[in-house]
Amino acid sequence: MAFDPTPAERGVYHGGRLKGAECTWDAKGSRVDNVVVLASRGVGASCRCPTMPLCRPETCSSGNGGESTFLNLLFIKGGRETMFIKSASVSMSNEGTTYSRPKGNIQFLNSVPSFQPSGMDSHHPSPEYSSLLLAGPRAGALKQAHARIIVTGHSRSLPFITKLATLAVAAGAAPYAHLLATSHPAPDSFLFSSLTRAAAHHGLPVAAIAFYRSLLSAALPFSSFTFTAVAKACADLSAIRTGTAIHAHSIVLGFGSDRFVLTSLLVLYSKCGQLGVARKLFDAIRDRGVVAWNAMISGYEQNGLAERGIEVYREMQAAKAVPDSMTFVATLSACAQAGALDLGREVEKRIVSERMDISVFLGSALVNMYARCGVVDKARRWFDALQERNVVTWTSMIAGYGMHGHGHEAIKLFHLMRREGPPPNHVTFVAVLSACAHAGLVMEGRDAFDCMKRIYGLVPRVEHYCSMVDMFGRAGLLDEAMQFISDYMPGEPGPEVWTAVLGACKMHKNFILGVEVAERLIALEPENPSYHVLLSNIYALSGKMHHVEKVRNTMIKRRLKKQIGFSLIELGGTSHLFRMGEKSHPQTTEIYQYLEELIHRISAAGYMPETESVLHELEEEEREGALRYHSEKLAVAYGLMMSVGSTTPIRVIKNLRICGDCHLAIKFMSAVENREIVVRDKHRFHHFKDGKCSCLEYW
DNA sequence: ATAGGGTTAG
Numbered sequence: 001m002a003f004d005p006t007p008a009e010r011g012v013y014h015g016g017r018l019k020g021a022e023c024t025w026d027a028k029g030s031r032v033d034n035v036v037v038l039a040s041r042g043v044g045a046s047c048r049c050p051t052m053p054l055c056r057p058e059t060c061s062s063g064n065g066g067e068s069t070f071l072n073l074l075f076i077k078g079g080r081e082t083m084f085i086k087s088a089s090v091s092m093s094n095e096g097t098t099y100s101r102p103k104g105n106i107q108f109l110n111s112v113p114s115f116q117p118s119g120m121d122s123h124h125p126s127p128e129y130s131s132l133l134l135a136g137p138r139a140g141a142l143k144q145a146h147a148r149i150i151v152t153g154h155s156r157s158l159p160f161i162t163k164l165a166t167l168a169v170a171a172g173a174a175p176y177a178h179l180l181a182t183s184h185p186a187p188d189s190f191l192f193s194s195l196t197r198a199a200a201h202h203g204l205p206v207a208a209i210a211f212y213r214s215l216l217s218a219a220l221p222f223s224s225f226t227f228t229a230v231a232k233a234c235a236d237l238s239a240i241r242t243g244t245a246i247h248a249h250s251i252v253l254g255f256g257s258d259r260f261v262l263t264s265l266l267v268l269y270s271k272c273g274q275l276g277v278a279r280k281l282f283d284a285i286r287d288r289g290v291v292a293w294n295a296m297i298s299g300y301e302q303n304g305l306a307e308r309g310i311e312v313y314r315e316m317q318a319a320k321a322v323p324d325s326m327t328f329v330a331t332l333s334a335c336a337q338a339g340a341l342d343l344g345r346e347v348e349k350r351i352v353s354e355r356m357d358i359s360v361f362l363g364s365a366l367v368n369m370y371a372r373c374g375v376v377d378k379a380r381r382w383f384d385a386l387q388e389r390n391v392v393t394w395t396s397m398i399a400g401y402g403m404h405g406h407g408h409e410a411i412k413l414f415h416l417m418r419r420e421g422p423p424p425n426h427v428t429f430v431a432v433l434s435a436c437a438h439a440g441l442v443m444e445g446r447d448a449f450d451c452m453k454r455i456y457g458l459v460p461r462v463e464h465y466c467s468m469v470d471m472f473g474r475a476g477l478l479d480e481a482m483q484f485i486s487d488y489m490p491g492e493p494g495p496e497v498w499t500a501v502l503g504a505c506k507m508h509k510n511f512i513l514g515v516e517v518a519e520r521l522i523a524l525e526p527e528n529p530s531y532h533v534l535l536s537n538i539y540a541l542s543g544k545m546h547h548v549e550k551v552r553n554t555m556i557k558r559r560l561k562k563q564i565g566f567s568l569i570e571l572g573g574t575s576h577l578f579r580m581g582e583k584s585h586p587q588t589t590e591i592y593q594y595l596e597e598l599i600h601r602i603s604a605a606g607y608m609p610e611t612e613s614v615l616h617e618l619e620e621e622e623r624e625g626a627l628r629y630h631s632e633k634l635a636v637a638y639g640l641m642m643s644v645g646s647t648t649p650i651r652v653i654k655n656l657r658i659c660g661d662c663h664l665a666i667k668f669m670s671a672v673e674n675r676e677i678v679v680r681d682k683h684r685f686h687h688f689k690d691g692k693c694s695c696l697e698y699w
Numbered sequence: 700a701t702a703g704g705g706t707t708a709g
Contacts, residue, residue: 232705
């Protein structure tokens, strides 16, 4: 059959026979033993333009393209077998033409009956199209399929080229795909849109943006598909500036109210932390699909605004929109973050009653929700019941044990994972090490750290070093913590590591080292209020009250505000938020009265306020009674007051670490009220029962 | 004739 080369191909043919080539070919390309040249110029290695990685040299203004031309050669041998020799390249420059011989062995990739072109059949894809599908996202096989397409005369067919190029992108070969697109005599909008989408979906966001620009410079029409894809690429890169430009472009071209485009832009803004804009877009979507709802819930959740995400879920119910499994995954994550156990259970009921298929995502979300809402055994029951478990599922469960101080369970599960689960990753080891730190399992932690490097080849990151230092520190092994830092940590330790050391100094009352470390931290990040608070804590503990004053004054002078603590309690599906000294709750008077009585009763039982916990408060009036009205005490008192006579545990979530005095007081409360009280603080769970806490003072 | 849309777990 006749071979009708594209202009790019023709240019190569005119170049004549390539010296040194081991194959012969003719201009018709109709015979066996031919070399088909897939040609273009200045793509890939020859054009290293930083602004437009995939631009053509002639449109590249940076001036560093177009000096040499690379040719990719496809060697084709006809007959019953198709043979592909690793692509060779020809470089043509002012110094002359050089030819590099193909390296490697001749590969017989697949057998094909013949090179006879066949007509397209809508019911049965042609052998050429089949060979594309068969090749899948593998660069080598695709090049071979490509050779076939050229020889059989389909190289101008846009469906073929589009399929080929999108598969090439999926194989990670974006430059090759770009070459295919630009060497086509008349590439269309669909082709570039498909490439943009493929690149955005296969972790090549930079290439996706480049394809979008190709479309722009080729003056081809845009479609909403292009925008959904390129918006995703920007979202993945957190490229808010490019993203905003694309947003504007989409409006100019009349896609401003397309729900797909709007949803993808919603995700863009939410991934860039601009939730206000995201919400505006969400509100602007008429007939919003389930995906928009899901994106909004997840957007809030990912940005730490789980309560807002839960509100959106409620709105969704009110709007009678039909949720899908992703809705539940996102909502369960929000529940996990907010500690909204009631809603989590409600979602679980829906999932079960609707006989929904429990995917790994949904299953992990359930495990995670129960673990982080303080019901570890339920988390484990789901974990055991799941059909499919992956590294995230295992890690969630291990982290769940760790958070509750069940270090041995965490280690046991980790060993089980090593035997019959997926290979652990970085996050798994954070969970394992932190479980060891919270349970005082120093030896096990050391083993895990060692095995992480030796067996799994994982390079420890800051968070692993922190966990190790934290572990030594909590166990009172400050010398070993310092030794570990100097022996194992490459480079200068960052503030995170020193914070861990400082926490240990505070816990074990090592004032000299503590002050030194705190001052180092303040020098490192003078604007961070938490270091000042830690320093003043250290001074307070060592009785140097004039130093406390000094730190306090520095903070006031620099306008540094300590992070405000709050506690949440969920009752009857609504969550109530308390801040220290909170007086805005409608039942304020009763709550304070109840708390007073409670304090009276626990004092009778032997409770003595731990005054040192209050010394870091900044304002005088905050000190007055601050200890009595810490947010966690208010929340617990409210919970007890509202459920007198009940036996269900009281559950409270605190955003910061629980303070020493509250910890003591709640232990007493659990005894005098004979109630189980569960408090989740920033780092872990505390299960109070019969005057004891599950953390065994280890936090 | 013909090749597709936006969202998920630690």
